Amino acid sequence: MTVKQVRTAEGPVIADVVVPPSKSIANRALICAALADGESELVGLAPGDDTQAMIACLDALGIPVGVEQSAERTTARVLGTGGRLPVGPITLHTRLAGTTSRFITALAALGPGPYLIDGEAPLRGRPMGPLHDSLHSLGAVLEPGETWGHLPVTVSGPVGGADALMMPGDVSSQYVTALMLIAPMIRSGMRLGLSTELVSRPYVEITKSVMASFGVTDVDVAERRIHVGEGRYAPTVYEVEPDASSASYPLAAAAMVGGAVSVRGLGRASLQGDAAFVDVLERMGCLVTVSDNTTVVMRRRDTPLRGIDVDMADISDLVPTMAVVATQATTPTRITGVGFIRAKESDRLGDLAAELNKTGADVVVEDDGLLITPTDTLHGSRLETHHDHRLAMAFGVLGLVVSGVEVADPDVVSKSWPAFWDALDAIPARRA
Ligand SMILES: O=C(O)C1=C[C@@H](OP(=O)(O)O)[C@@H](O)[C@H](O)C1
Numbered sequence: 001m002t003v004k005q006v007r008t009a010e011g012p013v014i015a016d017v018v019v020p021p022s023k024s025i026a027n028r029a030l031i032c033a034a035l036a037d038g039e040s041e042l043v044g045l046a047p048g049d050d051t052q053a054m055i056a057c058l059d060a061l062g063i064p065v066g067v068e069q070s071a072e073r074t075t076a077r078v079l080g081t082g083g084r085l086p087v088g089p090i091t092l093h094t095r096l097a098g099t100t101s102r103f104i105t106a107l108a109a110l111g112p113g114p115y116l117i118d119g120e121a122p123l124r125g126r127p128m129g130p131l132h133d134s135l136h137s138l139g140a141v142l143e144p145g146e147t148w149g150h151l152p153v154t155v156s157g158p159v160g161g162a163d164a165l166m167m168p169g170d171v172s173s174q175y176v177t178a179l180m181l182i183a184p185m186i187r188s189g190m191r192l193g194l195s196t197e198l199v200s201r202p203y204v205e206i207t208k209s210v211m212a213s214f215g216v217t218d219v220d221v222a223e224r225r226i227h228v229g230e231g232r233y234a235p236t237v238y239e240v241e242p243d244a245s246s247a248s249y250p251l252a253a254a255a256m257v258g259g260a261v262s263v264r265g266l267g268r269a270s271l272q273g274d275a276a277f278v279d280v281l282e283r284m285g286c287l288v289t290v291s292d293n294t295t296v297v298m299r300r301r302d303t304p305l306r307g308i309d310v311d312m313a314d315i316s317d318l319v320p321t322m323a324v325v326a327t328q329a330t331t332p333t334r335i336t337g338v339g340f341i342r343a344k345e346s347d348r349l350g351d352l353a354a355e356l357n358k359t360g361a362d363v364v365v366e367d368d369g370l371l372i373t374p375t376d377t378l379h380g381s382r383l384e385t386h387h388d389h390r391l392a393m394a395f396g397v398l399g400l401v402v403s404g405v406e407v408a409d410p411d412v413v414s415k416s417w418p419a420f421w422d423a424l425d426a427i428p429a430r431r432a
């Protein structure tokens with residue numbers, strides 16, 4: 001296993017950073033394009049494994065995706081089949097990707113099957129139960145390989161209609177998105193009730209927006225109720241915006257080291273909830289400017305960072321980034337609303353706290369979040385990444401201010417941002 005030794009930044013960072021396109025938006029657009037009848041063009045496809053896994057699954061389901069790479073961006077042409085899927089058996093490998101596995105499971109339920117959906121060991125451990133239950137209620141046959149509610153699972157459809165579905169909202173919003181994406185193809189559409197409050201709600205709004213771009217507009221998202229009317233996706237040309245979750249790492253670098261970082265292409269009209277991370281940094285004392293086409297975070301080195309109390313249920317992928325920023329504040333930070341992130345790529349409360357504490361940090365796991373109390377004794381250490389790209393990238397940023405940080409298994413970043421380490425090394429600063 002390789003290890004990345006991060007070099008600290010001695011001076012303020014001044015950088016204009018290009019982050020990859022959003023993997024969440026790309027995976028939704030790929031499903032909408034696959035369900036449209038005809039050719040769509042997705043401009044600016046995300047480069048990571050999660051997107052590659054989606055493309056491979058669609059290909060296996062008889063929906064070819066032609067990818068063209070230029071120096072600036074990747075474009076994909078998707079030949080949608082209007083919801084028609086081939087007879088199986090077909091195996092669909094979704095690697096480590098939550099979105100791909102959940103969206104593909106729902107898509108597969110539109111076809112005759114059998115389709116075996118599997119993923120790598122950590123993904124097999126993640127919960128799928130509410131989605132599998134819902135697809136079962138819609139008339140699909142789901143046979144678990146080992147345990148009900150987990151991968152691997154064999155799916156055979158096609159789904160029919162159901163009066164109303166009910167599921168919890170506090171495990172993952174991806175189940176809701178998966179059902180919304182296929183709902184127009186179901187006779188009479190879908191009515192879905194949520195028995196508990198929805199986490200990661202902004203992602204459901206992204207789903208609604210991407211569906212609208214592909215011509216499906218009869219979608220109503222209320223507090224505990226979602227309705228999607230029967231309809232058809234129209235092939236289209238869709239441009240994928242830069243990934244706001246990836247942007248959190250360079251923006252956090254400006255907050256932690258001092259200086260100014262701008263992220264190109266991520267502007268005021270972003271669809272992504274994670275774009276609100278800059279509001280959190282602003283509350284901590286950074287200067288933030290968001291224009292039509294750019295997001296900039298600045299901190300003068302003589303302006304201290306304040307700790308804050310922050311509910312991150314809507315932007316939970318940024319908890320690792322937030323935790324490392326909080327180690328640099330002058331007062332404690334309490335993160336709440338994120339008990340559900342124990343079932344992400346890693347246990348993003350327990351594993352994150354344990355690794356950060358190896359550097360002399362004081363991170364305590366609470367019921368639904370973390371308490372980070374700044375210490376002045378941070379030191380380098382070898383940090384394990386637990387198959388989690390977000391732990392790896394957050395630890396990379398920590399290494400800009402704490403000398404001797406080594407990140408184990410650094411290639412896990414390929415899930416969302418394969419070129420992350422090059423981008424981090426390229427942030428201009430005097431290096432120790
Ligand atoms: O729908 C999406 O694209 C995502 C939803 C969120 O997951 P949960 O809804 O499971 O929190 C988020 O953490 C994930 O990175 C991407």
Ligand SMILES: C=C(OP(=O)(O)O)C(=O)O
Nearest residue numbers: 096097098099317344390
């Ligand atoms: C949780 C994440 O992704 P997924 O759930 O799609 O695996 C993530 O990218 O942080």
